[in-house]
Amino acid sequence: MTSKLSRRAFLKGSITAAGSVVATTGIARAAKSITHEKEEPLATLLDISKCIGCEECVFACQEANADKYPEPEKPFPKMYPSRVPVEDWSEKRDVTDRLTPYNWLFIQHASATVNGEEIELTIPRRCMHCENPPCVKLCPWGSAKQEENGLSRIDPDLCLGGSKCKKACPWDIPERQTGVGLYLDLLPGLAGNGVMYKCDRCYNRLEKGEVPACIEACPEDVQTIGPRSEILKKAHALAREMNGYIYGEHENGGTNTIYVSPVPFEELNKSIEKGKGKPHLNKVKNMMADGTNLAKAMIVAPIAGLAAAFGKFYLSSKEDK
Amino acid sequence: MKTPVKTRKYIYGITLFFITLSGFGQMPVFKRYYIADIPGLGWLAQFYVTHIIHYIAAILLIAFVIYILFDFILRGARLNSVTRPGYFKIAILAGLIVTGVLMVVKNLPNIYFDHTAVIVLDITHLGFCMILLFVSLYSLIRKKSWVI
Numbered sequence: 001m002t003s004k005l006s007r008r009a010f011l012k013g014s015i016t017a018a019g020s021v022v023a024t025t026g027i028a029r030a031a032k033s034i035t036h037e038k039e040e041p042l043a044t045l046l047d048i049s050k051c052i053g054c055e056e057c058v059f060a061c062q063e064a065n066a067d068k069y070p071e072p073e074k075p076f077p078k079m080y081p082s083r084v085p086v087e088d089w090s091e092k093r094d095v096t097d098r099l100t101p102y103n104w105l106f107i108q109h110a111s112a113t114v115n116g117e118e119i120e121l122t123i124p125r126r127c128m129h130c131e132n133p134p135c136v137k138l139c140p141w142g143s144a145k146q147e148e149n150g151l152s153r154i155d156p157d158l159c160l161g162g163s164k165c166k167k168a169c170p171w172d173i174p175e176r177q178t179g180v181g182l183y184l185d186l187l188p189g190l191a192g193n194g195v196m197y198k199c200d201r202c203y204n205r206l207e208k209g210e211v212p213a214c215i216e217a218c219p220e221d222v223q224t225i226g227p228r229s230e231i232l233k234k235a236h237a238l239a240r241e242m243n244g245y246i247y248g249e250h251e252n253g254g255t256n257t258i259y260v261s262p263v264p265f266e267e268l269n270k271s272i273e274k275g276k277g278k279p280h281l282n283k284v285k286n287m288m289a290d291g292t293n294l295a296k297a298m299i300v301a302p303i304a305g306l307a308a309a310f311g312k313f314y315l316s317s318k319e320d321k
Numbered sequence: 322m323k324t325p326v327k328t329r330k331y332i333y334g335i336t337l338f339f340i341t342l343s344g345f346g347q348m349p350v351f352k353r354y355y356i357a358d359i360p361g362l363g364w365l366a367q368f369y370v371t372h373i374i375h376y377i378a379a380i381l382l383i384a385f386v387i388y389i390l391f392d393f394i395l396r397g398a399r400l401n402s403v404t405r406p407g408y409f410k411i412a413i414l415a416g417l418i419v420t421g422v423l424m425v426v427k428n429l430p431n432i433y434f435d436h437t438a439v440i441v442l443d444i445t446h447l448g449f450c451m452i453l454l455f456v457s458l459y460s461l462i463r464k465k466s467w468v469i
Contacts, residue, residue, distance in 0.1 A: 084353060132430035138368060140348045142440035148433050158440070162349035168368050191350075253430065287369065288428065294376040295425045301380045305387025313395040 041131070041150025042206075043228035043256040045235050046124060048263075049242060050220045053107045053122030058096050060217030061105040061126075064202055068156070069093070069102050070195060072179030077188035084193055087176045098277030099125070101177035101197035105214055108278065110271035112263040121263060123272070124214065124222065125279055127152070127173045127199040128248060128255040132288045135165035135174060135198075143196075150228065150256040153200035158182060161194035170252050170287055171279035174198040228256060235260050253286030332385055337457070340378035344450060346371030379421055386414060398468070406460050407467035413453045420446040 072090050079086070089095070093102040105126040112119060133152040136144040143158040144165055154165065154174065160183045166174045174196040183192025202212035210216070215223040224234065232249060235258045239246050247259040261268060269281035286292075346365045351357040357366035364370045403411070420442050427434045427442070434442075459465070 081354065083355075132428075137428045138347070138372065140443065142436065142443045145436045145439070146433060155436075164349045164368060167349075288430070290369070290373055291376060291428055292430065294373065294380070295429060298376070298380050298383065298422070298425060301383035302387045305384040305389075306391055308384070308388045309391035309395060312392060 040227040040229060041148065041256055042225055043129075043150060043231040043258055044201075044212075044215070045224040045226075045231045045238070046257065046259045047222055047224075047238060048121055048123055048259055048261040049244070050222045051107075051122045051124060052220055053109065053120075054219065055096060055107055056217045056219055057124055057214035057222075058103070058105050058107060060213040061199070062096075062103065064205065064213030065104065065200075068197075068200075070156070070177040070180040070197065072177055072194070073184065074179060076179040077184065079193060080189050086178045087194065088178055089175070090177065090179075099173060099175050099198070099279070100277060101175045101195075104197065104199040106277075108272045110263075110268045112267050112271060114262055119263075121261070121268065123259070123261075123268070123281075126214075126257075127201070128171060128251070128257040129199075129201055130252050131254040131256060132252075132286075132292075134168040134170070134252070134287050137288060138168045139165055147203065149206065151201040151203055151206070153203055154196050154198060156181060156195045156197070159195040160186075160192035161196055162192060163196060165196055168287070170284040172276075173279060175277060231258055247281060251284040253288060329389070332381075336378055336381045336385060337453075339374060340382055341450065341454065343371040343375035343378060347375065376425070379418075379425070383418060383422075386418065402468045404466060404469060406456060406465040410453065410456055410460070410467065413449050413456065417446065417449040417453060420449060 070090065072088065074090075076086055076088070089100045089102055092100065096103055096106055098106055105124060108123040108125045110121045110123060112121060129151050131150070133144070133146055135154075136146045136152045140162070141158060141160060143160070144152060144154045146152045159181055161176050161178070161181060163174070163176055166172050166176070175198065176194050176196050178194040181192070181195035183194065186192060202210070202214075205212055211225055212223075215225055224231065226234075235246050235249070238244065238260045242260070242262050244260050244262045245264050247261065247265045248255040248257045259265070265281045265283075272278070272281060274280045342365070345351070347368070349368075351362070351365035357363050364374075423434075424442055424446060426432060427439060
């Protein structure tokens with residue numbers, strides 16, 4: 001109910017936030033959008049050709065989410081065994097060239113050749129907000145959640161910082177801060193290690209009918225947000241127009257973050273700096289697909305058990321005769 | 322045409338072993354505590370592998386439980402032949418299967434469960450597992466059978 005209201009509120013707000021929401025052409029279209037919106041997650045479209053790498057989105061993200069950032073207690077409790085890593089970003093809050101618990105969006109730099117000309121491209125990178133997010137689905141405590149509007153986020157009050165979400169994420173997006181969160185009240189030496197942080201697509205702004213801070217702050221209108229099917233239509237139209245390429249539509253079974261680039265993503269991926277806190281642009285298979293297929297096979301299990309029991313009964317009856 | 326009791330026990334024991342091991346593998350503990358460093362146990366720290374093994378073991382367990390249940394009914398066995406620990410384990414197994422199936426459904430694409438429901442499911446599933454392990458251990462030590 002809350003998410004339905006928030007999506008309504010989002011649409012109301014988005015219509016007035018000119019240039020930062022999906023295009024609407026009148027009341028009828030807006031009404032149609034609202035009806036459509038009830039059943040569909042929101043996605044964002046990022047037109048890489050427009051990004052100038054000014055980092056306005058990065059600073060807007062930091063400002064909008066400052067009150068969600070961790071304030072760890074120090075000294076950190078001694079953790080056992082000694083291999084458990086302390087991850088402390090609290091003294092490096094101004095790092096903006098990678099993802100950290102204090103920086104949920106950063107600009108990645110790539111150079112590529114288009115029509116024989118060397119060009120520089122900048123790419124805003126953050127959580128992809130997968131349609132079936134492994135970070136949420138595989139979280140052992142239910143600390144990560146997915147909302148019906150397509151965003152996924154980690155509850156800092158519940159997360160124990162085990163970092164499973166980061167290992168399950170095909171892009172290694174969540175980042176850990178030690179010395180904060182629920183684990184401090186449980187067995188801080190033996191279990192847990194802080195809280196995982198990542199982009200929550202400004203869920204609280206969306207609830208109020210506002211668009212995420214990075215979208216609002218962008219001077220070049222790089223990002224657009226709207227119902228996923230409309231965003232995909234726009235992405236394909238844009239890709240056709242610029243003879244470009246799409247990333248995020250099918251990655252990990254589909255995400256709610258769609259990039260459009262004038263350069264193939266394989267080329268961008270070769271060019272960008274990758275590593276800790278710097279996600280790749282590889283093709284990503286659907287990580288949850290095997291589980292989904294086995295879930296379907298699970299329907300057969302009771303039938304097989306039943307068949308075996310009846311088979312045995314039938315053979316026993318025959319033997320008795 | 323009888324399934325030897327020993328065979329049943331082995332099937333149940335092996336399934337329970339793998340489902341429990343892969344279940345605990347859902348928590349990031351095996352690497353932290355060096356268990357995944359033991360040769361041959363590296364897979365315990367690979368979350369997608371333990372996830373798949375847990376699902377496969379769950380399929381086997383569900384099929385096995387249904388088989389035993391209907392075999393019991395079709396044989397015309399008496400309800401009072403089931404021992405108290407037996408009934409207790411049946412109830413716990415039923416709880417594990419119900420919460421487990423709900424979690425499998427939750428993991429399907431485009432399925433949104435209420436956040437509190439997810440937390441309750443996670444904790445209940447783990448709770449049922451712990452109880453079953455303790456009761457199974459008790460039954461093993463005290464030689465308590467499922468049926469008289």
